[in-house]
Amino acid sequence: MITAAKNSDEIQEAFAYGVIDYLVKPFSFERFQEAIAKYDGKCEILNQKVVLEQADIDVTYKKQEVSRNTLPKGLESRTLAKVIHTLENLSENSWTLKELANHIGVSNVTIKKYMDYLEEMD
Incomplete structure (x- = not known):
């Protein structure tokens, strides 16, 4: 999620709805790349297998x-x-x-x- 909202209630609600990362504007390009890499890594593992082992889950949700x-x-x-x-x-x-x-x-x-x-x- 990319937003200017910094209120803890809004942040908690966003994560409760499944947000993977929360970027507050303005943010650096490096931080944006980190968020994309985090998302890509989770998608890659979740899309590869139907059944995940504990090690897969731990890596995905480190x-x-x-x-x-x-x-x-x-x-x-x-x-x-x-x-x-x-x-x-x-x-x-x-x-x-x-x-x-x-x-x-x-x-x-x-x-x-x-x-x-x-x-x-x-």
Whole structure:
């Protein structure tokens, strides 16, 4: 998506609708090329196979490495790891933030902060 909109609600909505990348105008040509390469890479893998192995999915939807030093204030690496682990191992296809918070043992406000962070990292 290419837009001038910087409001977090609009950004979250765009990713919820399946946006692969979000470019805020003005942006550099290099950043545009990065977005196109990201899209092409996902399409290439998804169009090659009907059944994907975990390794294919991991490459296609690569998670960014997160270190303690890169986390925003208020987020902890241990809790983030627990959230990621829970998301990767949930058998349900959909869940609410409240259900996820109860499953992990954190507050609704806390899980929202971590989910917002993960969404930004995508």
